[in-house]
Amino acid sequence: MKPLLFSAALAALAAAPACAHFQLIYNPEPNLERPGDVPLRLIFWHPMENGHAMDMGKPLELFYVFKGEKIDIGETLAPITFTGAQNGAAAFEAALPVKRNGDYIVGLVPAPYYEESEDIYIQQITKVFFNKGGIPSGWNEPLGLPTEIVPLNKPTNVIAGSTFSGRLLSQGAPVAGAEIEIEYIAAEPDMETNAVGEATVGPVPGGAIVAITDENGVFTFGIPRAGHWGFAALGAGPATEHEGKELSQDAVIWIKAYDLD
Numbered sequence: 001m002k003p004l005l006f007s008a009a010l011a012a013l014a015a016a017p018a019c020a021h022f023q024l025i026y027n028p029e030p031n032l033e034r035p036g037d038v039p040l041r042l043i044f045w046h047p048m049e050n051g052h053a054m055d056m057g058k059p060l061e062l063f064y065v066f067k068g069e070k071i072d073i074g075e076t077l078a079p080i081t082f083t084g085a086q087n088g089a090a091a092f093e094a095a096l097p098v099k100r101n102g103d104y105i106v107g108l109v110p111a112p113y114y115e116e117s118e119d120i121y122i123q124q125i126t127k128v129f130f131n132k133g134g135i136p137s138g139w140n141e142p143l144g145l146p147t148e149i150v151p152l153n154k155p156t157n158v159i160a161g162s163t164f165s166g167r168l169l170s171q172g173a174p175v176a177g178a179e180i181e182i183e184y185i186a187a188e189p190d191m192e193t194n195a196v197g198e199a200t201v202g203p204v205p206g207g208a209i210v211a212i213t214d215e216n217g218v219f220t221f222g223i224p225r226a227g228h229w230g231f232a233a234l235g236a237g238p239a240t241e242h243e244g245k246e247l248s249q250d251a252v253i254w255i256k257a258y259d260l261d
């Protein structure tokens with residue numbers, strides 16, 4: 001097991017990009033009180049820099065897990081154009097049908113994206129969490145994805161000023177020594193117009209914010225402000241090639257932090 005973990009960690013470091021792109025599954029509010037369809041926006045973007053948006057291909061898989069049951073919602077996908085601060089890009093809308101109380105974990109397996117500047121494919125396997133009624137029902141369970149980050153704090157109501165920890169898995173096993181990139185949605189997308197809103201923060205000096213997983217695959221980050229925070233492990237997945245080119249198969253999760261006031 002040790003050599004596998006070691007090589008995965010090396011691959012993650014080697015895959016570190018020049019800029020921090022994050023796959024979003026976005027809705028402003030993860031805590032729900034009523035049943036109904038929750039609209040989602042799938043956007044591949046540079047959310048902390050409020051930067052370049054990339055054209056998404058049709059996702060390979062979109063689903064949610066509720067109390068251990070996996071339900072495909074790929075048929076709700078419809079193409080949209082997301083208008084970022086710099087450009088417009090092909091994105092998708094979808095809907096999460098919420099009925100009973102509990103945790104709804106949404107999982108997305110995007111089509112590999114070809115990044116011309118690096119001559120590689122990128123596939124960011126992404127999870128986001130919704131909860132209805134304040135009743136927990138499995139947010140801390142892995143979904144069995146090729147690679148994923150499993151939260152160790154409830155991801156739907158992290159308090160700004162507290163910490164968030166997660167465990168990085170590849171094929172179900174913890175990945176030690178992996179780089180975790182951390183991002184904040186600086187300008188939240190508008191659900192009506194599919195355009196970017198007003199930026200509330202600028203990028204930090206010195207490039208990406210990074211944590212490293214420990215021997216159990218666990219990382220921790222102090223959450224300094226309310227909003228949507230994303231965590232990405234680049235090259236953590238088992239697939240390393242797509243159509244004859246290098247593939248960075250990444251794990252991404254999103255959490256929502258609130259001010260305690």
Ligand SMILES: [Cu+2]
Pocket residue numbers: 017018019020021046
């Ligand atoms: Cu990028």
